[in-house]
Ligand SMILES: *[C@@H]1O[C@H](CO)[C@@H](O)[C@H](O)[C@H]1NC(C)=O
């Protein structure tokens with residue numbers, strides 16, 4: 001199921017990580033070579049110059065915890081993240097700290113966007129965002145199809161990190177104009193909140209985008225194949241493709257990251273859903289999800305929540321063989337980084353940043369020749 005990890009790969013990974021780390025540090029430590037300082041020649045500071053630091057976050061009354069949930073039987077014994085989720089489950093509106101209102105050319109112009117890449121990231125994942133910007137997330141026009149990119153982030157959960165990372169994101173935004181940030185704690189159980197805030201943004205700012213890819217920042221996407229696959233499909237019909245999970249249910253082990261208490265979901269069965277690592281949807285389906293979500297209380301696991309929305313809308317997810325959010329099986333003694341495995345795929349899980357860079361080069365190398373069709377299973 002997972003990518004095989006061979007010793008050479010680990011060694012290579014170590015070296016690459018060290019190198020990337022060192023380069024990254026140099027960037028961060030040197031004020032003159034900071035990546036964002038190249039964005040524009042810095043004008044002499046005047047009173048009208050653009051601010052050089054982020055504005056203070058908007059002050060709005062924060063959503064208040066629902067104290068009544070403490071009366072639910074067994075509440076006090078639940079793990080902290082479950083209790084926290086239940087206390088704030090009803091909070092669905094948060095101020096947006098970073099926005100790119102014109103990302104798709106306004107609501108009316110947004111039908112010129114063919115594919116919007118909406119990538120779930122966390123404030124600290126700077127290197128992943130940087131490599132995605134240079135590889136599969138490039139904003140470009142591919143044989144007439146406009147590709148646009150946004151990263152979806154909240155605020156780092158620890159206050160100490162939050163101020164620094166907000167500053168970093170603000171600089172990234174200045175250079176790349178691709179960050180959507182909302183003022184909520186960026187935690188695993190808040191991923192559904194992130195997803196719903198994105199869908200609201202999508203309907204306001206970019207409703208015409210024909211297709212939306214929504215996935216994690218550690219997946220490798222063969223964007224060319226995604227465009228080729230969706231090109232023939234009408235975006236005004238239902239499409240939600242990914243790796244489908246059916247007949248699964250909540251994990252009741254309180255030690256699990258995915259633990260769902262019966263107090264939150266008595267049923268033992270999830271609706272069919274796609275693994276959240278990477279899903280592809282049409283404009284039609286994005287609208288249907290947004291509508292359905294208004295009637296469904298938030299759920300701690302975002303991909304299951306998407307399944308609930310689809311079920312309510314009377315729609316079903318479909319499996320696509322090229323979407324492998326859990327990686328691919330590579331036969332023993334073969335090279336798991338052989339680009340021929342990835343040339344035919346749409347989405348594959350868990351690439352380190354340097355692996356993304358390598359693979360993006362490799363699958364686009366003109367001399368790449370994959371004689372026999374490589375078998376993936
Ligand atoms: C919890 O239950 C008690 C007893 O029924 C009740 O008096 C109290 O108001 C409840 N607290 C909340 C916050 O709902």
Ligand SMILES: *[C@@H]1O[C@H](CO)[C@@H](O)[C@H](O)[C@H]1NC(C)=O
Pocket residue numbers: 066067068069072090
């Ligand atoms: C607060 O929690 C109680 C108990 O679960 C629930 O009945 C009520 O609807 C919740 N209130 C809000 C605003 O969600």
Ligand SMILES: *[C@@H]1O[C@H](CO)[C@@H](O)[C@H](O)[C@H]1NC(C)=O
Pocket residue numbers: 081084085088183184185186187188189190
């Ligand atoms: C989600 O974010 C809100 C707002 O920051 C926070 O109050 C809540 O604790 C977070 N929930 C979880 C489960 O982390």
